[in-house]
Amino acid sequence: MRSILQTPPPHACPDRATRISALLAYSVAHFCVDLACAMLVMGLVVPALVGTDASDTEMVAFASLSILLYNLVAFAFQLPIGMLADHYDDNAMVSAWGCAVVILAYTLVPVSPMVAATVAGLGNAMFHIGGGIDVLNLSGTRRADMSGVFVSTGAMGLFLGLNWSDVGLSLPEVPLILLTASGMAIVAMRHLVRQNGTLIANEELRPEFSGMPLPVVLVLIGMSVTIVIRSYLGFSVAFPWKTGVALGTVNTLVIVLGKMLGGIIGDRLGWKRTAILSLPLASVLFLVSYDHMWAGLAAMLLFNMTMPLTLTTLADTFRHNKGAAFGITTVALFVGGRSTSIPFLSSPVGIALMCLVSFATIMVGFRGYDGVLTELMFDGDRWRRIGDGTNDKVTDKETTDRADAESPATDHVTDHVTDGMTDGTTDNLTDKMSEQGDGQDASEGGDGR
Amino acid sequence: MMESILLWYAEGLYCTILIECLVAILLGMRDAKYVARMALIQALTNPFVLSVVLTATSCGMVAESPAYWALVAALESSVVVCEAFLIRALIAEGELGRMRVSNPLALSLTLNLSSYLFGLLMGAVGTLLS
Numbered sequence: 061m062r063s064i065l066q067t068p069p070p071h072a073c074p075d076r077a078t079r080i081s082a083l084l085a086y087s088v089a090h091f092c093v094d095l096a097c098a099m100l101v102m103g104l105v106v107p108a109l110v111g112t113d114a115s116d117t118e119m120v121a122f123a124s125l126s127i128l129l130y131n132l133v134a135f136a137f138q139l140p141i142g143m144l145a146d147h148y149d150d151n152a153m154v155s156a157w158g159c160a161v162v163i164l165a166y167t168l169v170p171v172s173p174m175v176a177a178t179v180a181g182l183g184n185a186m187f188h189i190g191g192g193i194d195v196l197n198l199s200g201t202r203r204a205d206m207s208g209v210f211v212s213t214g215a216m217g218l219f220l221g222l223n224w225s226d227v228g229l230s231l232p233e234v235p236l237i238l239l240t241a242s243g244m245a246i247v248a249m250r251h252l253v254r255q256n257g258t259l260i261a262n263e264e265l266r267p268e269f270s271g272m273p274l275p276v277v278l279v280l281i282g283m284s285v286t287i288v289i290r291s292y293l294g295f296s297v298a299f300p301w302k303t304g305v306a307l308g309t310v311n312t313l314v315i316v317l318g319k320m321l322g323g324i325i326g327d328r329l330g331w332k333r334t335a336i337l338s339l340p341l342a343s344v345l346f347l348v349s350y351d352h353m354w355a356g357l358a359a360m361l362l363f364n365m366t367m368p369l370t371l372t373t374l375a376d377t378f379r380h381n382k383g384a385a386f387g388i389t390t391v392a393l394f395v396g397g398r399s400t401s402i403p404f405l406s407s408p409v410g411i412a413l414m415c416l417v418s419f420a421t422i423m424v425g426f427r428g429y430d431g432v433l434t435e436l437m438f439d440g441d442r443w444r445r446i447g448d449g450t451n452d453k454v455t456d457k458e459t460t461d462r463a464d465a466e467s468p469a470t471d472h473v474t475d476h477v478t479d480g481m482t483d484g485t486t487d488n489l490t491d492k493m494s495e496q497g498d499g500q501d502a503s504e505g506g507d508g509r
Numbered sequence: 510m511m512e513s514i515l516l517w518y519a520e521g522l523y524c525t526i527l528i529e530c531l532v533a534i535l536l537g538m539r540d541a542k543y544v545a546r547m548a549l550i551q552a553l554t555n556p557f558v559l560s561v562v563l564t565a566t567s568c569g570m571v572a573e574s575p576a577y578w579a580l581v582a583a584l585e586s587s588v589v590v591c592e593a594f595l596i597r598a599l600i601a602e603g604e605l606g607r608m609r610v611s612n613p614l615a616l617s618l619t620l621n622l623s624s625y626l627f628g629l630l631m632g633a634v635g636t637l638l639s
Contacts, residue, residue, distance in 0.1 A: 104511065104515075108512075153599075156549060156553070157549060159553065160549050160552035160553055163522075163552055163553075163556050164522075164552065166515060166518065166556075167515060167516075167518050167519035167522055167523070168519075169512070169515050170512045170515045170516050170519070171519075230564075230567075231511065232511075232514065232515060232518065232560070233560040233561075233563050233564045233567075234560075236518070236556040236557070236559075236560045237556075237557055237560045237561070239556070240553050240554065240556050240557040240560075241557070243549075243552075243553040244553050244554075244591065244595065247553070247595055247598050247599060248594070248598065250598065251594075251597070251598030251599075
């Protein structure tokens, strides 16, 4: 008994300082990993395949295929990797291995650029899943601020990675040094957390995806469609004033800020209110965004604010399968990024309309989330409705969590809104390929995750 | 040019992983999970050393000069310390306790010395063959 009292329980929650340190480590590493991956694909893989002869259509096709493979693995593979990570339950190790796998990808470029791109995608996916689950675990339920900070830094890393030659970064030293530092920082963070007698652990794995009732389906569909739209718009928006690296950097900074503020403001104001204030206003601003830079920047800031909310909503709904929930957001990102571009939807009016559609879908998702919090319980085997007489098996933890959700401390349940983490700001590199040189659009979608 | 640099990285990284994991196994590390973690540690430290050396030479430092060797010595020392920390962080003390070298710092020094000597040996063999 004495030793039990003296030894902190393995699942003790890390203190505030540790949580902030971990968030800092993951956020900086996110910047580094996305920068390194973008530099590898655009600075090594594509030049190795295309060389100096851009008229060689066969090689250009190979380069495009490499980028597609990278995006496919980096985004779509996060779902299966997330499911595995939910089982493995050592997210820091998954994340550190992600950094190492990207390092290995660099050494594969001379052997096969296409394989190198695919392996880099795998490393990128591993890092995001490991870091993403840990940050979601650290932030707890119904909190979007930490996930917003984590996902925002990738946008800047991606932008700088795509414009690496313009900003004076040297290959391959800079990305390799950043990757090694990131991996070591994550390992150090994991060690320090455990040394404090705490653990950033996953919740017990349960089959939440089977037998889903309507509110859960609404969350899944509403948030997924919102992310698809955001991702699609991230590539469709082509502001005429956004020329040169300087303005591209400003635009990316605004996106980063929007993602960060989305989580922070959402937690204070309520998620639903944040969506109500941001998306319709963004829609109006998009109408004049092609003519006025300030309007475009403000629209991008507001448009990206719901991003951490969608992620956190999905992660909260499927709290016992956060890796899978994270993977769903990135699959949606991939779908949005790969969708065929429709000219009308690239116009200011089209973008504004899509923004309103995404507002409608996110509200559908929030409606479902309200239902999840107030009408449903997951008892370990399947979802059950509260008060239907079959809740006797509901665990104490679920009951506590639900009471927690209804307490004023976590703000009104009905105000919670989600928006996926990755949100429209995708890092898809495919489109970048066609506009290599101006290099700003990728940051638009930002990195998403 | 870039291809040869990346091949240089690949050669250094894979040889180091191979040698140091092999030596760790010979020293008594039997658990595959910990051997894999040793490989992770190598993958996280080796490119750092090579990148710093590459940056220094591209900035004008003459290879094989006293300053170059001082830099290499400083880097190798820092890697030994870093690896010792990583070994301690990633591998349970109990696992190290069953090895012939049970101190993380001593283990790190042993592993790095073995891979460095292997590198020297391979260099000498290469010189002889050419």
